[in-house]
Amino acid sequence: MARMQRRTVADLGFDETIKNLSPDKIARTIRYVLEKEAAARLKAYVDTCIHCGLCNEACHFYVSYDRDPSYAPVAKVRQTIWDMIEKKGKVDPETVKTYARIGFTECNICRRCSMYCPFGIDIGYMMILVRRICGLLKVAPSYLQDQGYSHMYTYSQSWVAQDDWVDTVQFVEEELRMNIKNARIPLDKEGAEIMYSPHSLEAKFKTNLLANIAKIMNVARVDWTMPSFDGWDSTNQSMHLGDHETMGMVERMHFSAGFRLKVKKIVTSECGHSFRAAVYDGSRSLGWKEPPITYLQPTQLFFEFVRDGRIRIARKIEEPVTVQDPCSIVRNRGLGGMLRSVVKAACEDFREVDPCLEHNYCCAAGSGVINYGPPWKFLRMEGGRAKIRQLQATGAKIVIAPCHSCHKTIEEMIDYYKADMHVMFISELLVKTMEIPEDMRTPEGKGSDQ
Amino acid sequence: MNDVADWDWAPGDKCIADVADWKRRFPVVHEYTVTNDGEKIAAIVEQGNKAVTVCVNGELWPVVAERAWSLKFSPDNRLVCPMLREYEWSIVVDGSPWEETYDYVWNLTFSADGKSIAANIKKDNEFGICLNGRSWETRFTEARDVVVSPDGSRTASMVKVRRVATLDIFSFAEGVITVAVDGEAWERNFLSIWGMSFSSDSRMVAAGVNLDRLTYTVAINGVPWERTFSHIWEPLFKPGSYDVFAPVKIDGLWTLAMNGSPVWDNSFVQLWEHRFSPTTNEIAAVVAVQFGKWTVARDAVPWGKTFRDAVLAPVFSPDGKRVAAIVKEDDRYTIAVDGTAWNERFDMVWDPVFGPDGSRIAVKAERKGAYFIAVDGRPGRESYDYLWPPIFSPDGEKVLIRCIQGGKYYRRVRPVSDV
Numbered sequence: 001m002a003r004m005q006r007r008t009v010a011d012l013g014f015d016e017t018i019k020n021l022s023p024d025k026i027a028r029t030i031r032y033v034l035e036k037e038a039a040a041r042l043k044a045y046v047d048t049c050i051h052c053g054l055c056n057e058a059c060h061f062y063v064s065y066d067r068d069p070s071y072a073p074v075a076k077v078r079q080t081i082w083d084m085i086e087k088k089g090k091v092d093p094e095t096v097k098t099y100a101r102i103g104f105t106e107c108n109i110c111r112r113c114s115m116y117c118p119f120g121i122d123i124g125y126m127m128i129l130v131r132r133i134c135g136l137l138k139v140a141p142s143y144l145q146d147q148g149y150s151h152m153y154t155y156s157q158s159w160v161a162q163d164d165w166v167d168t169v170q171f172v173e174e175e176l177r178m179n180i181k182n183a184r185i186p187l188d189k190e191g192a193e194i195m196y197s198p199h200s201l202e203a204k205f206k207t208n209l210l211a212n213i214a215k216i217m218n219v220a221r222v223d224w225t226m227p228s229f230d231g232w233d234s235t236n237q238s239m240h241l242g243d244h245e246t247m248g249m250v251e252r253m254h255f256s257a258g259f260r261l262k263v264k265k266i267v268t269s270e271c272g273h274s275f276r277a278a279v280y281d282g283s284r285s286l287g288w289k290e291p292p293i294t295y296l297q298p299t300q301l302f303f304e305f306v307r308d309g310r311i312r313i314a315r316k317i318e319e320p321v322t323v324q325d326p327c328s329i330v331r332n333r334g335l336g337g338m339l340r341s342v343v344k345a346a347c348e349d350f351r352e353v354d355p356c357l358e359h360n361y362c363c364a365a366g367s368g369v370i371n372y373g374p375p376w377k378f379l380r381m382e383g384g385r386a387k388i389r390q391l392q393a394t395g396a397k398i399v400i401a402p403c404h405s406c407h408k409t410i411e412e413m414i415d416y417y418k419a420d421m422h423v424m425f426i427s428e429l430l431v432k433t434m435e436i437p438e439d440m441r442t443p444e445g446k447g448s449d450q
Numbered sequence: 451m452n453d454v455a456d457w458d459w460a461p462g463d464k465c466i467a468d469v470a471d472w473k474r475r476f477p478v479v480h481e482y483t484v485t486n487d488g489e490k491i492a493a494i495v496e497q498g499n500k501a502v503t504v505c506v507n508g509e510l511w512p513v514v515a516e517r518a519w520s521l522k523f524s525p526d527n528r529l530v531c532p533m534l535r536e537y538e539w540s541i542v543v544d545g546s547p548w549e550e551t552y553d554y555v556w557n558l559t560f561s562a563d564g565k566s567i568a569a570n571i572k573k574d575n576e577f578g579i580c581l582n583g584r585s586w587e588t589r590f591t592e593a594r595d596v597v598v599s600p601d602g603s604r605t606a607s608m609v610k611v612r613r614v615a616t617l618d619i620f621s622f623a624e625g626v627i628t629v630a631v632d633g634e635a636w637e638r639n640f641l642s643i644w645g646m647s648f649s650s651d652s653r654m655v656a657a658g659v660n661l662d663r664l665t666y667t668v669a670i671n672g673v674p675w676e677r678t679f680s681h682i683w684e685p686l687f688k689p690g691s692y693d694v695f696a697p698v699k700i701d702g703l704w705t706l707a708m709n710g711s712p713v714w715d716n717s718f719v720q721l722w723e724h725r726f727s728p729t730t731n732e733i734a735a736v737v738a739v740q741f742g743k744w745t746v747a748r749d750a751v752p753w754g755k756t757f758r759d760a761v762l763a764p765v766f767s768p769d770g771k772r773v774a775a776i777v778k779e780d781d782r783y784t785i786a787v788d789g790t791a792w793n794e795r796f797d798m799v800w801d802p803v804f805g806p807d808g809s810r811i812a813v814k815a816e817r818k819g820a821y822f823i824a825v826d827g828r829p830g831r832e833s834y835d836y837l838w839p840p841i842f843s844p845d846g847e848k849v850l851i852r853c854i855q856g857g858k859y860y861r862r863v864r865p866v867s868d869v
């Protein structure tokens with residue numbers, strides 16, 4: 001195996017935090033996680049892996065970095081978990097930094113490799129353990145740590161003050177009335193059918209996305225609400241930080257909001273990790289087998305709206321369109337068919353991507369990597385080479401990406417690789433193409449958003 | 451008219467308001483709210499662009515605002531609404547605004563008797579709480595949530611004591627979050643706070659606090675328990691005492707602790723929402739006995755029957771003998787009482803309401819968009835377009851039904867047998 005050659009990246013979350021680590025603390029933390037939290041499953045994986053390398057080609061990092069063996073899934077495990085086990089946790093702080101770099105920045109926990117392993121070994125799970133250990137030692141990208149602290153205090157990833165959230169909603173409602181007559185965004189409506197749970201960015205920098213969702217909810221005449229209180233935000237970066245305790249607090253807050261408002265369903269934003277946190281990692285960490293309230297991604301909801309005629313397409317997009325299958329909702333939840341169904345209903349020229357659906361490549365920004373800030377941008381750009389090539393090969397001019405991370409990183413890759421395309425959320429696609437019913441039209445608004 | 455005994459309990463129907471007419475009168479009508487005694491119904495109504503007011507029993511408040519939200523009746527039947535007028539927020543009570551104005555008002559909260567009204571406020575980019583028209587003298591970089599003491603005289607909020615720049619992970623790791631009571635911050639700061647509550651004499655405040663990774667405990671008036679745990683949920687004072695109980699996680703499992711030491715001798719995959727009996731020392735809590743197997747435990751003994759999806763906070767009967775909770779299985783809700791679930795399943799059900807002697811339970815329930823009352827598991831004959839939870843008469847023989855039917859809001863009193 002080639003030695004790990006990596007660009008030096010300055011990140012206080014790695015460089016400063018390791019200065020506080022004693023060998024004893026490192027060893028205790030590693031042993032606590034491996035022996036008390038992970039034991040049986042980890043042992044099965046470690047004992048079963050025959051180092052055959054069949055999973056190598058599955059990893060977009062391995063493919064994007066010209067098949068550099070140090071990016072192979074099994075190499076990541078060998079350099080982290082196996083090393084910890086072999087050395088019984090007796091490693092120095094610099095080694096912890098290496099573990100953290102691999103766990104946090106070179107695996108998106110996309111779980112594509114598991115599909116190609118004859119034994120179904122879950123490399124992603126082992127990388128979650130690496131993140132758990134490094135997170136407990138507070139060695140993690142500083143941007144991610146910052147978001148983890150934000151969750152501890154606000155249950156939202158972006159330090160959104162409680163008044164800012166409500167103010168934003170009221171402002172978006174006022175703006176929306178320019179286009180939709182008497183549009184409502186009802187806060188705290190007890191007994192509503194659906195609680196929409198936005199990404200915190202929708203309350204800060206991307207309020208247009210909240211407006212798009214509100215527009216669709218109004219046009220589809222949905223009985224919906226959002227909480228004015230904490231629990232409204234669907235994001236959960238603590239999951240990526242290996243902070244299971246805060247992850248659990250965030251998810252409990254989230255579902256408590258749903259129970260308090262007596263809603264039948266919670267719909268998350270167009271986000272992969274929020275969905276994963278609510279449906280899998282977060283719910284299960286609290287003892288629920290499935291989310292205690294039916295939990296949908298907008299892709300599912302929009303599929304139902306279009307199928308049932310609650311949203312009618314007025315004008316189809318004519319340019320060639322393809323899709324990005326976000327790992328959390330397609331490989332891990334099988335929503336790729338619904339995604340295509342909505343896209344085909346709203347677009348004349350759909351171009352399938354290859355490989356697709358559950359075999360699709362990760363965008364290289366998943367599992368929090370999108371949030372690591374400028375020092376780590378290169379990682380997404382270089383690690384996403386396989387992704388952008390795959391999208392370019394379709395000849396599409398528009399990529400529909402129903403995930404905040406996929407959306408942002410593909411947009412940046414388009415710029416980086418000078419690709420002739422642009423990215424849209426599925427909600428943007430619907431807002432652009434749907435018919436506004438007669439009784440909702442305003443003098444300022446038009447039949448559809450132009 | 452806050453005493454239930456003083457309400458009009460004569461059986462019969464009273465049509466209070468033609469709410470369908472409100473929808474004809476105003477282009478936008480927000481959600482309805484009603485008094486406990488059922489005599490009033492109100493909603494925020496919009497008369498035009500940024501001309502918002504409140505309609506109560508068909509009459510309009512004299513105050514017109516640019517924005518209004520969070521309209522609520524207090525438990526003593528006053529109608530309260532945060533309103534924005536000329537770019538300043540204030541709280542309007544029964545049509546009269548408080549003198550104090552704010553940059554923002556949220557988390558409108560009442561004391562149990564309704565005599566105190568509190569909310570979070572922001573003024574000049576500083577945060578605090580206002581109580582009955584007067585805001586805290588000391589304000590903070592940020593404040594979140596409002597808890598009002600049982601006697602209504604005190605308030606607590608979770609506050610950030612100093613500004614921390616984004617990405618300054620080292621300052622945050624030192625702890626900049628604490629609890630402030632009546633504007634006074636606890637001396638010690640924490641990484642995070644989970645759940646604040648007052649003692650029943652309103653003198654003490656307890657909160658779950660995070661000292662470091664896997665180091666959680668309870669702080670009382672700012673002083674943490676000596677023992678820490680790998681995780682914790684909201685602490686509560688036992689009524690009439692300073693004993694604090696909180697779910698704590700030890701060696702991967704949850705149990706109940708009192709004053710820093712476990713008091714239940716068994717532990718669970720999950721434990722939260724502990725509630726005290728009103729008459730004895732008993733405690734009931736929601737527990738998961740195994741992964742995906744939820745139930746209620748009374749003094750650490752779980753019911754035999756478990757539920758797959760969820761169990762919500764247990765409710766004791768007034769005599770403390772029975773415990774009921776909302777339970778959910780296969781995406782359908784019902785009520786379980788002392789470990790036995792009703793046969794009827796609902797699309798949604800509200801908290802169980804015990805009659806005064808504890809022998810009966812009535813709930814608001816919903817199926818396919820139709821609302822009805824169910825008593826002891828038997829759905830009522832009538833269904834409604836909308837409904838508020840039922841209330842028993844002091845003798846337990848009658849039920850107050852507050853409902854909307856055919857566009858009209860009614861206050862109905864029915865013998866329980868006739869629901």
Ligand code: SF4
Nearest residue numbers: 059107108110111113
């Ligand atoms: S990034 Fe995906 S494919 Fe690569 S090692 Fe991680 S889980 Fe496996």
Ligand code: SF4
Nearest residue numbers: 049050052053055117
């Ligand atoms: S994880 Fe599976 S496919 Fe990959 S090297 Fe090990 S045994 Fe082979």
